[in-house]
């Protein structure tokens with residue numbers, strides 16, 4: 001398709017879409033989120049996730065034998 | 079030179095699970111990077127769980143105990159505070175808007191109380207990172223710059239720590255307290271010292287910083303606005319540029335967490351169930367049990383000690399209980415360098431022990447020795463006395479033998495005593511106690527020694 005054709009088809013689409021939604025009633029914007037407050041959870045028995053630990057350490061840049069991740073040392077203590 | 083000091087204190091809250099996920103909070107008991115999940119390690123796309131209600135209630139209770147006004151009936155947003163540091167995998171720390179404001183402790187104004195999540199642990203010296211701690215709930219308490227010296231800061235922190243202890247909401251383990259200190263002197267800029275881990279550390283860091291700033295100012299040099307780190311091992315502060323200044327934190331409300339609106343009825347309910355504040359308890363102990371103010375002060379230095387005292391005082395003369403807990407028990411705890419909460423002593427055993435002493439079955443000296451063991455293992459003193467045969471020696475023959483032995487082994491002391499040095503008698507008494515494994519009544523021993531060694 002040529003550029004002019006695409007432009008023309010685009011114009012038509014917008015016009016058709018405008019006509020299609022002309023009857024839709026205008027609504028006040030709704031913020032579902034902002035009306036919710038105090039979504040909390042009760043402190044409960046904790047869960048340890050062994051499989052996550054393994055996955056995380058696998059992608060860590062460097063890990064020592066105790067399971068610590070090793071990164072750069074602080075420049076201000078050197 | 080006037081010094082203005084303000085503190086920012088972080089203390090962990092004692093919940094079972096973390097603030098925004100259900101990982102365990104016992105980060106000291108497990109190997110590194112064990113109590114972790116997608117949420118507390120900030121994996122992309124991981125949504126936090128709703129905030130832990132118990133942590134929020136604890137922050138409200140602590141705010142009330144610090145005489146703060148709790149902000150009710152308005153949204154308290156959880157903010158993201160951004161900074162770049164290896165202990166913070168998501169790049170931001172979640173911190174609430176103030177929950178309590180305008181409090182007071184020991185005449186020092188409390189500016190704000192917040193609820194936060196703890197970052198992980200990064201040791202800049204070794205480069206080790208452990209995320210077990212990441213997401214443990216914290217209460218953050220900031221003061222106005224009302225403190226004027228390291229001494230004042232120390233006294234304030236002790237008073238604050240006592241309140242946190244008595245609130246029953248903070249973690250019991252030592253070393254969970256973390257403090258940042260702001261300090262400025264006339265003519266210089268405000269300097270922030272990060273990551274101080276103890277009351278003693280705060281005192282030393284401030285002392286060092288005052289000396290450093292004073293010497294700069296007297297030489298006509300400028301004290302720059304900066305963030306410094308306290309190096310515990312060297313007791314100095316050094317400049318640190320990795321953590322940024324306040325304006326750079328780029329706070330935004332966390333879109334994943336709904337705002338909290340604290341209901342005033344809820345605050346009233348928490349207020350009604352607050353534990354007794356330490357200074358109130360101190361007063362009550364004096365009135366209710368008739369013990370000396372000095373004893374009451376020591377006994378309310380720690381919640382566990384105050385609880386132990388009241389449990390023991392139900393069965394034992396409170397004045398005797400106070401004396402034993404304040405002197406003998408405190409000595410043993412200090413010797414081991416632990417707090418009462420860390421000892422394994424239970425009230426029943428303490429009551430048993432004091433009954434043994436009061437009935438004359440064992441000597442006070444034996445009692446003290448038993449206490450040393452009872453702090454480390456939950457053993458019944460009655461059983462120990464039977465097992466180790468520690469009952470007081472009542473047979474005069476046995477005492478005589480011990481005294482004769484002590485006299486024979488220490489001729490110099492005998493000579494000293496006979497030539498008028500009274501303190502030599504105490505030395506000989508000590509030898510007798512040693513021979514009898516403290517099972518002799520010291521008063522009787524002194525009498526018998528005097529009789530034997532008539533001057």
Ligand SMILES: [Zn+2]
Nearest residue numbers: 099101115118
């Ligand atoms: Zn987690």
